[in-house]
Amino acid sequence: MTYAIKECFLTLQGEGVQSGARAVFLRFAGCNLWSGREADRATAQCRFCDTDFVGTDGVNGGKFADAEALADLVERLWGEGPEQRLVVVTGGEPMLQLDAALIDALHRRRFRVAAESNGTLAATPGIDWLCISPKAGTQVVQRSGDELKLVWPQAGIDLAELEGWDFRHLLIQPMDGPEGSVAEAIAVAMDRPRWRLSLQTHKMVGLA
Ligand SMILES: C[S@@+](CC[C@H](N)C(=O)[O-])C[C@H]1O[C@@H](n2cnc3c(N)ncnc32)[C@H](O)[C@@H]1O
Ligand SMILES: Nc1nc2[nH]cc(C(=O)O)c2c(=O)[nH]1
Numbered sequence: 001m002t003y004a005i006k007e008c009f010l011t012l013q014g015e016g017v018q019s020g021a022r023a024v025f026l027r028f029a030g031c032n033l034w035s036g037r038e039a040d041r042a043t044a045q046c047r048f049c050d051t052d053f054v055g056t057d058g059v060n061g062g063k064f065a066d067a068e069a070l071a072d073l074v075e076r077l078w079g080e081g082p083e084q085r086l087v088v089v090t091g092g093e094p095m096l097q098l099d100a101a102l103i104d105a106l107h108r109r110r111f112r113v114a115a116e117s118n119g120t121l122a123a124t125p126g127i128d129w130l131c132i133s134p135k136a137g138t139q140v141v142q143r144s145g146d147e148l149k150l151v152w153p154q155a156g157i158d159l160a161e162l163e164g165w166d167f168r169h170l171l172i173q174p175m176d177g178p179e180g181s182v183a184e185a186i187a188v189a190m191d192r193p194r195w196r197l198s199l200q201t202h203k204m205v206g207l208a
């Protein structure tokens, strides 16, 4: 299978339960909830995205002919040094492309595979840490995983409904943008203690 990769880079996980962890980020191109074009943002199903996932022209981006070539890139970016190998597959929407062949190739190189997904597609089997981030107005089919990370505020999302899904960790993350509100995210954590505040720390410290 050919994989379309926007960018691939070594950084620290900036969000969620594993925030602060050294990780190679593998960003797949393309999403099923927005074209990625600004002209389409206002009418997209997901309208607050902070990411450019269009094309394959980012750092180490490109078309990869097979899983081995892509896993080799991830391993090269991790480097020979420290163990505790972690790759975060994201996008765009990674479940459009992530397959068993790539997960297996990464596992054979001793990587734990974490994924960031909008939950509208069933997660590929074999992921070691699954983070689902629901978008209002969409049908979330993946209602189990390790962490549910909700960008807030989003009108039309019922927190009580999400609390009934099968996730070990509930994170509330301030939306970065004109509709965002740190205060409203803090209020959720104060009113509903199962939800913990997730901040986009990479943006605070100047990491990609
Ligand atoms: C860019 S998305 C890619 C993965 C997947 N498509 C998803 O939405 O979960 C990665 C994470 O960034 C979050 N995110 C996107 N735009 C954001 C924004 N403006 N403010 C805060 N978090 C945002 C998403 O909700 C998701 O948790
Ligand atoms: N450092 C860093 N952490 C992240 N956590 C989730 C991200 C994403 O865009 O999927 C992201 C990202 O883009 N950078």
Ligand code: SF4
Residues within 6 Å of the ligand: 031, 032, 033, 034, 046, 047, 048, 049, 050, 051, 053, 091, 092, 093, 118, 135
């Ligand atoms: S679903 Fe994820 S990648 Fe797609 S537009 Fe929304 S935040 Fe961005």
Ligand SMILES: [Mg+2]
Residues within 6 Å of the ligand: 050, 051
């Ligand atoms: Mg990001």
